[in-house]
Amino acid sequence: MVTSINRTPVDITAISHSETPGSARAVNGNLGVNLLSLPPTALFGTDGIRGEVGELLNAPLALHIGFWAGVVLQNHSHQTGPVILGQDSRNSSDMLAMALSAGLTAAGVEVWYLGLCPTPTVAYLTSMTEAIGGVMISASHNPPEDNGIKIFNGNGSKLSPILQREIEGGLRGQTVTGIVGNCGRHYSRRELVNDYSATLKQSLQKVENLQGLKVVLDLAWGAAVGLAPKIFTDMGAEVICLHNQADGDRINVNCGSTHLATLQATVQEHNADIGFAFDGDADRVLAVDHTGREVDGDYILYLWGKHLQQQQQLPDNLIVSTVMANLGFERAWEQQGGKLIRTAVGDQYVQAEMVRTGGMLGGEQSGHILCRHYALTGDGLLTALHIAALVKESGVSLSEMLDQSFTTYPQLLRNVRVIDRDRRLNWQDCQPLQTAIAQAQASMGDAGRILVRASGTEPVIRVMVEAANAELANHWTNELVSQVQQHIAN
Secondary structure, eight states: OOOOOOOOOOOGGGGSOSBOSSSOEEEOSOSSGGGOOOOSSOSEETTEEEEEBTTTBOHHHHHHHHHHHHHHHHHTOSSOOOEEEEEOSOTTHHHHHHHHHHHHHHTTOOEEEEEEOOHHHHHHHHHHSSOSEEEEEOOTTSOTTEEEEEEEETTSSBOOHHHHHHHHHHHTTOOOOEEEOSOOOEEEOGGGHHHHHHHHHHTOOSOOOOTTOEEEEEOTTSTTTTTHHHHHHHTTOEEEEESOSOOTTTTTTTOGGGOOHHHHHHHHHTTOSEEEEEOTTSSOEEEEETTOOEEOHHHHHHHHHHHHHHTTOSGGGEEEEETTSOHHHHHHHHHTTOEEEEEOSSHHHHHHHHHHHTOSEEEOTTSOEEETTTOSSOOHHHHHHHHHHHHHHHOSOHHHHHHTTOOOOOEEEEEEEOOOHHHHHTGGGOHHHHHHHHHHHHHHGGGEEEEEEEOSSSSEEEEEEEESSHHHHHHHHHHHHHHHIIIIIO
């Protein structure tokens, strides 16, 4: 594939606008916008800014995002401090990291560069240091040609929509004001990753080690390759690794949390106790038991929630998940005396609802799991360690634990590729699709659910149908996918 790169030169003088007396410079939203070709719709999706490199993401845009992120983070911080910057293994991540650092330092911000690391590493270190924010360069589970920019505030949480809009306002030449001091400095701070690693091991308070467990780890050629094997080995587990080199050409390709087949086969081949598959930036994880059975986020939430419930560490027996959570999980959790609150898809929405309600455990079926006893954001390594510890402490296999949990309702999820961004985001305006959805809902009644939505991270519309009857789920999935393909995708 030949990618057309935007080679518009960057006018750095645009970032040093009207000088004020002394070392500070006043800036506003009229800086260099003509250099950028921005889509008319919002840049920020459900997990930062994400897109194909050379189409949406390029060095000029990253430089300006870095600059305006630096301005906005300084405007809303009550202290001065650095911004922590990390990246995954994609070939484009080095380029974007350097451009973002140039923009941040042009805004007067000091940059602490971690290099290759999981997304939760950036979030954790941002929350535990004097940093005013953090930036992670990753497209998570997306293919190698994509990349993304995730921004965190000073407490390690995903940046609020209000601050996202302020950054985007600066990019679009809208009124954003601030005072920028002298240029910041860029420092390599790789040693800080060790602090994150130590915290993960310390979080296993009641399990001294994982000795006796044979664990297979699929690192997806991504951000966890340098950390996960060492942490599990240090904890005493016997570790078998798959896709455990940093490879930007192969990140997420037929491996990791979106492709479990190799992990399932390897677990069975080596008679391992459990397997874990991470995505490219290791903020999500899925598991498999010794038979190769998939353990998605619903099962992880149920098992971890039941454990916390028994330890009286789950306020109101509450779990926060999304509209994708399976009905079988919800009804089984209610039978345990628990309560499930659903949010829109996206771990930022789960996190916001947990903060609002005081919930301590939440996550997504896809493997983003948040446990506020230990972290503010989804953390695949943390989740994997705790599920492994749960198996070790229980004395029974993960398979036995699953057998005693719940049975999922048949749930079909189909992705329909829709390149036209406007048609994708405005899919609700398609009357034939809305009519078909209404017919499906009336047909299934309380025996099923329908969810149609535009992905916030990929150019697809997702169609999910869940029903007590597999034949019914299959029928309505095919019907709705047909409507999307006919009226929106073409």
